[in-house]
Amino acid sequence: MxxxxxxxxxxxxxxxxxxxxxxxxxxxxxxxxxxxxxxxxxxxxxxxxxxxxxxxxxxxxxxxxxxxxxxxxxxxxxxxxxxxxxxxxxxxxxxxxxxxxxxxxxxxxLRPDVSVRSLPEARALLEAAGTLRKLWVEPPAGHSFETVAERTGRQAAAMRAGAAADPAVAPLVDAALAARAELLAAPAEEKLLHGTFRQSKVLAGDRVPWLAVGPDPVVGDPAFDLARLVRDRVEDLIAQPSGASTTRRRIKRLAESLEVDRDRLRDWTLFRAVESGVRAGRVGRARDAELLLEFAGWL
Structure with missing residues (x-):
């Protein structure tokens, strides 16, 4: 074959x-x-x-x-x-x-063609959040996993370079980097995180209904992990006249359901959306960059 x-x-x-x-x-x-x-x-x-x-x-x-x-x-x-x-x-x-x-x-x-993204949005968020909660455990002693501070430090350097190349994104980059600095200055509890969690990373299984796949694990603030889930189906959010208010409600609902600080979740969501948007622009995915940076502007 x-x-x-x-x-x-x-x-x-x-x-x-x-x-x-x-x-x-x-x-x-x-x-x-x-x-x-x-x-x-x-x-x-x-x-x-x-x-x-x-x-x-x-x-x-x-x-x-x-x-x-x-x-x-x-x-x-x-x-x-x-x-x-x-x-x-x-x-x-x-x-x-x-x-x-x-x-x-x-x-x-697992069932690779069936993810929670196939469910209605409200149910998909519920099932995804419930799966994510199970992953937030103490990291093993003496682990060598990258930390959130280390990963976002590398990303921050690339974001600064992106802002220098495209001054139009500089205000959002500045806001995202300021948010990161504040978050790291007041660290939260550290857990083992999936690192790249989103609805499409949760697949149907036989052992249990839903299981996460494809982690790029890090150790750090659980709000960092949850932040990527906030912007799931971003293209649908952008298409809604009420997209900004829907996003704020999503942040509130996810923060409450997983017991993370709402402000930390909003700030990590801002950082991760801007980082992804700048990276998409750098590699020529202009439409993705546009969606992500518009979403970030709501935060």
Whole structure:
């Protein structure tokens, strides 16, 4: 079977490696070796799949369904492995093998075509928030996970460069960076976080109704994790005449339901929306940048 990477993965990796990507070029061969090593039978490549990994739906040697995920080092698959091992299936997809092979994850099979995003908006937010709550646990002793301060520090540097290149975004960047500084000056409790949580990262399962997938884990303020969920379906929010007020109600509802400080949630939502908007503009996704920065302006 040919293991050609889906177009979505090729485009997304091209944004972070515009001069070409050795990992992507070697992916078909790596996938064949990973399958042969485990004695797997491949059913299909998941399409459109993710933006940072190749996902294969497979069966193990005993016929059990599973998922094989291959990701490049810059997607931090070993950090994902460590987080999934720590959660041990509580709120998140389970690891199915203990002996790790770098960049390769064998996972329990969920229903990859059914996420909470398929539910009506109010129910989707409820189910997603309930799943996220399960992931907020104490990080393991001596962990090596990136912290929120470290990750957002790297992002802040890129945001400043984006503002220098496009003065039109400078006021929002300044506001977002000021919000970050205030948040880090008064730190909240630190938990292990999913890091890139949104509705499409919560898939239907058999063991429990909904489980999170695809973490890029960090340790820090839970409001940072929840902030990405606030802007889910941003295109729908922007299309609504009441989008700004709907966003404020969403912040209030999510903050209350997950017991996080509403002001911290608003400020992290601002930072993450501006960061994503500036990054989208930098790689040529002008429409995404426009939506995200308009959304940020409401905050």
């Amino acid at each position: 040919a293991f050609e990477p889906p177009g979505r993965l090729v485009r997304a990796l091209g944004e972070t490696a515009p001069e070409g990507d050795d990992w992507l070029a070697g992916l078909p061969g790596a996938a064949r070796r990973a399958v042969e090593l485990r004695g797997l039978t491949v059913e299909r490549v998941q399409v459109p799949g993710g933006r940072s990994s190749l996902v294969l739906l497979v069966r193990t040697a005993d016929g059990s369904p599973a998922v094989l995920k291959l990701a490049p080092p810059r997607a931090r698959p070993e950090s994902e492995r460590a987080a999934l091992a720590h959660w041990a299936g509580r709120g998140a997809v389970r690891l199915l093998e203990e002996a790790p092979v770098a960049g390769e994850l064998l996972l329990e099979k």
